[in-house]
Amino acid sequence: MARHLITSALPYINGIKHLGNMVGSMLPADVYSRYLRQRGHDVLYICATDEHGTPAELAAKTAELSVDEFCAQAHDAQKAVYDGFALAFDHFGRSSSQQNREITQHFARRLHENGFIEERAIRQVYSPVDGRFLPDRYVEGTCPHCGYDKARGDQCENCTRVLDPTDLIDPRSAISGSTELEVRETKHLFLLQSKLQHEVEEWVARHEEQWPQLSSSIARKWLTEGLHDRAITRDLDWGVPVPADTWPELAAEGKVFYVWFDAPIEYIGATKEWADAAQDGETRDWKSWWHEADDTVRYTQFMAKDNVPFHTVMFPATELGVREPWKKVDVVKGFNWLTYYGGKFSTSQQRGVFTDAALEVLPADYWRYFLIANAPESDDSSFTWEHFTATVNKDLADTLGNFVNRVLSFSRKRFGDEVPSGHDAAAAEAKLGEEIARLLAEYEEQLEALQFRKAASALRALWSAGNSYLEEKAPWLEIKTDPDGAALTLRTAMNLIHLYAVVSEPFIPATAAAMRGSFALEADTATWVSPEQARALDGVPSGTAFTVPPVLFAKITEEDLESYRARFGGAEGA
Secondary structure (H helix, E strand, O other): OOEEEEEEOOOEOOOOOEHHHHHHHHHHHHHHHHHHHHOOOEEEEEEEEEOOOHHHHHHHHHHOOOHHHHHHHHHHHHHHHHHHOOOOOOEEEEOOOHHHHHHHHHHHHHHHHOOOEEEEEEEEEEEOOOOEEOOHHHEEEEOOOOOOOOEEOOEOOOOOOEOOHHHOEEEEEOOOOOOOOEEEEEEEEEEOHHHHHHHHHHHHHHHHHHOOHHHHHHHHHHHHHOOOOEEOEEOOOOOOEOOOOOOHHHHHOOOEEOHHHHHHHHHHHHHHHHHHOOOOOOOOOOHHHHEOOOOOEEEEEEEEOOOHHHHHHHHHHHHHHHOOOEOOOOEEEEEOOEEEOOEEOEOOOOEOOEHHHHHHHOOHHHHHHHHHHOOOOOOOEEEOHHHHHHHHHHHHHHHHHHHHHHHHHHHHHHHOOEOOOOOOOOHHHHHHHHHHHHHHHHHHHHHHOOOHHHHHHHHHHHHHHHHHHHHHHOHHHHHHHOHHHHHHHHHHHHHHHHHHHHHOOOOOHHHHHHHHOOEOOOOOOOOOOOHHHHHHOOOOOOOOEEOOOOOOOOOOOHHHHHHHHHHHOOHHHO
16 A cells, blocks of 8 residues: 655644634644545654744743743643544644754755855844844734735735735834834845746646646746745744854854744654654654655645645745755645635634634534535635534434434334344345445545545435435334334444444544444454445444444534624624
8 A cells, every 4th residue: 555644734833723724734634644544555644833933932922931831832732632633643743843953954054055045135124122133923014915904024814925024014013013113234044946946847847737726826826926035044032043064153143944944844853753752662764754755655735725835836945955855745735714704714813713612612523524524625615603503413413413323222222232133135225235335435536536525525425325225214114014124224224334433434533433332343343344345234243232322413502503603703793
């Protein structure tokens, strides 16, 4: 089987992320990783907190903590939420790690040796009130392109255009709010992306057919506009320091690398963290995933559209300039934005549903299913409590949960605590088996193609097929005239429940485990369901003991809905 390297955009360290961050990167990566593992592939899913740059310093200042202490606490807090969402990372690292520092400095030295880094004197914003140069995110103002009045000095989060602090209209210090800013000369390192333009174009041309249109169109837009040389150092106290053996003057001034230079390298750094964390007697070869791995590893990245340029153009330029055989991404799965009642989720403004609060309201599987079933793939999608409620009640509570409960409860009531035997499978069961095999193939096809909404639709259709079969056979009526026929129906339905448990695991792992645990199978080692097994529906033989699990999904009531609106805001507050 193939080796699959999977990464998702590194979440910023400055606070718990909202649902838009979850569905735009980490959750689909987890679903895909789980699916591939179940199909027998060798998978390494790597992520980490992005801990450098201005957001970390500003958040630490607000929390009245040192930056390293703040980042350590925030990393643990984020990891706890991701554990709550059952994200099965192989490693969730930290960009402030020693491994990332060493590899980032290595990349910088190699780029310098190859003529792709240049030291330049530039004019930079200085705040006399703060007594320091202000890195890009320490400067806020109005975007010259779209007029958004809370744009940062590196990028406008409204129109996604990359900016320099001096581009902003009416700039102000993010530290003190002072508008008494000056522009002074200082020295920084520049990555000469312009010299790598043609190489990046050729690389994109070789790979973009495998990417969603969103990813390829963003990459092409950047390339059409032309790659510009960009400063890759900042005046900050927290970050990967410029190595003194190569740039002694800048190192003495305390320059650190720009977060967008070291953060993508952390994918490699986190993989080395994973390798270094191996237990005694265990060997983990991090380089086999990243170095000279083009022919042995398939690398898929997941991220929202605002991160796509950095991973389709800027980081590939860095890797190309290093002139070493580092693995480059094969597929960039870009996502549009999940909105909150049509408006943007906002970490800075605490607008929308945040992942820790979501888990306080309902278990992870409710959120996992809803978000993937409504993933913003072809365009932006909107979260509303009304839509969430309707999806949970119809798909999870009625279609899946009710099917499991009524089959197991009715069978226990009429046949006891073991799977009944009854007749041999007949025409109705053969027809059902063919339908299940067809829908399973569609489900697999959509997951292989990274089409998550379509995969959710196919999974829902699998669940619905069981309900249609049950309604057609009506064992509650059948038992009155043909008990063995009713037993066959229930035995078949129980096999469907086990099949659902296996194939639903990428979407709803906790619920899948509960369904699977209902059956006391001696050796339940199934990792997936073959077409032949889907047609036979005989994985759970008669005589197998079973239990009825608690309600898998509780319906959301009107009273619940009102409480959610009151807590998080609804259409009126959007």
